[in-house]
Amino acid sequence: MTWRYARRYAPLVTMPITVPAYGKEAAGRLASMADVTADDGALRRFLHGLPGVDAVGLEARAATLGTRSIKTTAKAYAIDLALSMIDLTTLEGADTPGKVRALCAKGIHPDPTDRGCPQVAAICVYPDMVATAKEALGGSGIHVASVATAFPAGRAALPVKLADTRDAVAAGADEIDMVIDRGAFLSGRYMDVFEEIKAVREACARPDGSAAHLKVIFETGELQTYDNVRRVSWLAMLAGADFIKTSTGKVAVNATPPVTLLMLEAVRDFHATTGVQVGVKPAGGIRTTKDALKYLVMVNETLGEPWLTADWFRFGASSLLNDLLMQRQKLSTGRYSGPDYVTVD
Amino acid sequence: MTFDYAPAPESRAVVDIAPSYGLFVDGEFVPAHDGKVFKTVSPSSEEVLSEVAQASAEDVDRAVKAARKAFEKWSALPGAERAKYLFRIARLVQERSRELAVLESLDNGKPIRESRDADLPLVAAHFFYYAGWADKLDHAGYGHNPRPLGVAGQVIPWNFPLLMLAWKIAPALATGNTVVLKPAETTPLSALFFADICRQAGLPKGVVNILTGDGSTGAALVAHPGVDKVAFTGSTEVGKAIARTVAGSDKKVTLELGGKAANIVFDDAPLDQAVEGIVNGIFFNQGQVCCAGSRLLVQESVAEELLDALKRRMRTLRVGDPLDKNTDIGAINSAEQLARITALAEAGEAEGAERWSPSCELPSAGYWFAPTLFTGVTQAHRIAREEIFGPVLSVLTFRTPAEAVEKANNTPYGLSAGIWTEKGSRMLWMANKLRAGVIWSNTFNKFDPASPFGGYQESGFGREGGRHGLEAYLAPSSPEGAR
Numbered sequence: 091m092t093w094r095y096a097r098r099y100a101p102l103v104t105m106p107i108t109v110p111a112y113g114k115e116a117a118g119r120l121a122s123m124a125d126v127t128a129d130d131g132a133l134r135r136f137l138h139g140l141p142g143v144d145a146v147g148l149e150a151r152a153a154t155l156g157t158r159s160i161k162t163t164a165k166a167y168a169i170d171l172a173l174s175m176i177d178l179t180t181l182e183g184a185d186t187p188g189k190v191r192a193l194c195a196k197g198i199h200p201d202p203t204d205r206g207c208p209q210v211a212a213i214c215v216y217p218d219m220v221a222t223a224k225e226a227l228g229g230s231g232i233h234v235a236s237v238a239t240a241f242p243a244g245r246a247a248l249p250v251k252l253a254d255t256r257d258a259v260a261a262g263a264d265e266i267d268m269v270i271d272r273g274a275f276l277s278g279r280y281m282d283v284f285e286e287i288k289a290v291r292e293a294c295a296r297p298d299g300s301a302a303h304l305k306v307i308f309e310t311g312e313l314q315t316y317d318n319v320r321r322v323s324w325l326a327m328l329a330g331a332d333f334i335k336t337s338t339g340k341v342a343v344n345a346t347p348p349v350t351l352l353m354l355e356a357v358r359d360f361h362a363t364t365g366v367q368v369g370v371k372p373a374g375g376i377r378t379t380k381d382a383l384k385y386l387v388m389v390n391e392t393l394g395e396p397w398l399t400a401d402w403f404r405f406g407a408s409s410l411l412n413d414l415l416m417q418r419q420k421l422s423t424g425r426y427s428g429p430d431y432v433t434v435d
Numbered sequence: 436m437t438f439d440y441a442p443a444p445e446s447r448a449v450v451d452i453a454p455s456y457g458l459f460v461d462g463e464f465v466p467a468h469d470g471k472v473f474k475t476v477s478p479s480s481e482e483v484l485s486e487v488a489q490a491s492a493e494d495v496d497r498a499v500k501a502a503r504k505a506f507e508k509w510s511a512l513p514g515a516e517r518a519k520y521l522f523r524i525a526r527l528v529q530e531r532s533r534e535l536a537v538l539e540s541l542d543n544g545k546p547i548r549e550s551r552d553a554d555l556p557l558v559a560a561h562f563f564y565y566a567g568w569a570d571k572l573d574h575a576g577y578g579h580n581p582r583p584l585g586v587a588g589q590v591i592p593w594n595f596p597l598l599m600l601a602w603k604i605a606p607a608l609a610t611g612n613t614v615v616l617k618p619a620e621t622t623p624l625s626a627l628f629f630a631d632i633c634r635q636a637g638l639p640k641g642v643v644n645i646l647t648g649d650g651s652t653g654a655a656l657v658a659h660p661g662v663d664k665v666a667f668t669g670s671t672e673v674g675k676a677i678a679r680t681v682a683g684s685d686k687k688v689t690l691e692l693g694g695k696a697a698n699i700v701f702d703d704a705p706l707d708q709a710v711e712g713i714v715n716g717i718f719f720n721q722g723q724v725c726c727a728g729s730r731l732l733v734q735e736s737v738a739e740e741l742l743d744a745l746k747r748r749m750r751t752l753r754v755g756d757p758l759d760k761n762t763d764i765g766a767i768n769s770a771e772q773l774a775r776i777t778a779l780a781e782a783g784e785a786e787g788a789e790r791w792s793p794s795c796e797l798p799s800a801g802y803w804f805a806p807t808l809f810t811g812v813t814q815a816h817r818i819a820r821e822e823i824f825g826p827v828l829s830v831l832t833f834r835t836p837a838e839a840v841e842k843a844n845n846t847p848y849g850l851s852a853g854i855w856t857e858k859g860s861r862m863l864w865m866a867n868k869l870r871a872g873v874i875w876s877n878t879f880n881k882f883d884p885a886s887p888f889g890g891y892q893e894s895g896f897g898r899e900g901g902r903h904g905l906e907a908y909l910a911p912s913s914p915e916g917a918r
Contacts, residue, residue, distance in 0.1 A: 144708040146708075146877070147878060163441045165441070
């Protein structure tokens with residue numbers, strides 16, 4: 091169990107000072123956990139030794155946090171924060187350079203009537219659109235995130251997945267959103283999943299020694315049980331994920347508040363054990379300001395202040411942005427505008 | 436910049452509290468016979484909310500007579516007709532739930548989140564549930580055509596004023612009894628608003644009578660010879676006095692009294708949810724709950740880990756204005772109760788237990804007590820034996836399941852218990868061994884009108900809720916025509 095591990099590793103970790111998952115020191119912290127990832131058996135015993143999750147209790151907690159009432163100044167703060175955390179996404183077969191450039195323009199200036207409006211965190215595209223997005227975003231500071239590893243199914247041979255990743259990084263991707271092999275996870279081949287994440291992480295390296303940040307997508311809608319979600323969260327963090335992400339947005343069930351809360355708890359426990367800070371990204375199905383605020387409340391009351399930045403929490407979304415903008419306009423003008431007062435992507 | 440939640444107060448304007456209220460007798464609001472009144476205050480601010488009548492023995496007599504008179508017609512109504520009134524009341528409660536939730540939070544001090552999301556939905560659910568029984572009493576397991584008892588004298592506590600009223604009145608009316616109910620001295624208002632709902636529902640006069648007053652009113656009601664049934668929820672001390680009063684009479688009695696519930700956490704428990712369950716078990720309604728999980732029994736092998744997590748969680752509890760929608764913990768109901776909690780917490784410290792509270796700023800006016808944790812508690816400590824009835828958790832440890840059972844049962848009470856484990860066989864084994872009327876597993880403080888509630892030993896006798904709750908208001912079945 092997590093705290094027991096914290097205690098057991100106390101001499102190694104000695105007062106875990108927080109280090110970012112993407113930083114150089116993180117590797118040393120993960121090495122201190124090397125015995126649990128030494129072989130298939132050890133990894134399995136560790137993951138199955140994590141405390142179980144009571145579904146009713148988890149869902150009740152998420153629902154209670156959902157009743158927090160965020161008004162006035164708190165609402166204004168939260169809306170701008172949510173805006174700045176968006177990975178504005180287009181992942182369609184019909185994507186074209188024109189569509190991607192339009193999305194980038196929107197990401198830079200979400201509200202054309204208010205240049206004070208914060209820009210989004212990243213533009214999320216398929217690997218072949220990375221170069222286009224990179225160029226369109228110029229020096230805006232907005233990251234380009236690229237899905238990779240045979241997104242969304244992840245059903246391809248490892249060399250193909252790694253090539254997919256390297257391509258995206260070479261084209262300039264700042265962040266890679268990989269999908270795990272759910273088939274391997276569900277059939278209990280945890281070490282395969284672990285090794286694959288590690289390999290993709292290595293493929294994120296750039297020639298200059300830096301690396302694209304790695305987000306690991308679980309597709310929690312396919313993993314189904316909360317116990318699985320807790321296990322896969324630890325597995326990915328042990329393998330070196332910089333972010334853990336719920337969903338591709340391509341299956342029936344995407345991000346939900348209970349699943350996200352559980353992942354936040356896993357990140358909290360991993361941090362308490364190793365001192366390594368990992369980010370969380372719920373994706374898919376978050377469309378309204380009301381929903382986004384519920385997620386921010388969960389972050390606030392589970393992980394707190396250090397995670398309330400785009401460096402450590404993201405929304406994978408597209409239509410959420412316009413709802414945030416309409417609510418933002420309402421706060422400043424006192425009236426609701428309408429869909430014609432925000433831009434179509 | 437930090438994510439500070441701006442104040443989000445529920446509007447007080449949705450409830451219109453009159454400057455004074457009379458007694459509700461025979462369908463009318465009337466002043467007390469001797470004109471006496473007392474004030475009810477909001478415990479979060481000490482603001483006077485209203486002035487209510489202090490019922491005397493004469494008023495009790497008047498109310499019991501009104502109920503007796505109404506009993507004849509009410510009990511003769513077909514069950515389906517009585518059900519119509521109860522369904523109507525349930526719907527009116529739902530329609531007026533926002534108003535009643537604000538009122539309850541004002542008069543009791545509980546957070547609006549709880550009165551809105553727990554108390555009021557349960558009140559309505561209780562009336563809906565017993566409305567459904569009214570025309571099916573033949574099938575309740577108490578023989579053919581079971582008969583009502585007559586006039587029920589009901590005395591309820593201040594911790595869940597309207598919910599306890601519902602627990603008492605709904606089964607009584609469904610079975611054809613009429614009632615005289617006395618709400619607690621510090622929380623009379625929601626019962627008086629309920630009287631208005633009875634009028635709105637067109638309930639026949641005298642079927643429900645509400646008498647406000649202090650302990651002397653309750654004593655007079657319980658002792659009145661015209662009362663056929665006494666139902667009381669409150670302290671064990673008063674419960675014992677009531678049992679003495681009615682001894683030797685033919686009054687039927689149910690008592691729902693105190694508790695000192697063990698919340699037992701095994702090392703294989705779902706820990707994050709166990710922490711939530713512990714918090715909900717002891718801090719729900721400021722711990723002023725008879726079935727509160729006030730003794731945490733945690734397996735020693737997981738104690739440190741669990742307590743770290745519990746303290747971390749307690750630091751996020753928001754204590755303050757009950758009407759703020761983001762408040763988790765509201766005010767203690769009265770100065771008297773606050774003094775009792777304070778004294779017992781001091782006794783815990785004096786006896787050597789280690790006291791801990793998260794840093795939290797308490798309002799200057801009103802009655803407040805920070806959520807408190809005592810570690811290093813043993814069975815010999817007063818805070819492990821006596822009911823504190825406040826936001827104070829005593830933590831004890833155990834080594835084996837048998838030891839957990841032994842410690843959990845080592846109490847004069849026996850109202851509720853909690854078991855946290857992912858292992859189904861152990862959960863069932865424990866549930867069979869624990870001497871408690873209600874046992875929750877991997878949850879706590881979950882209520883449902885279909886589930887019977889009540890205790891063992893000094894926690895009282897009789898069951899409320901569910902089919903079992905009907906028994907308290909029905910005469911033993913008799914052959915057709917025998918009565």
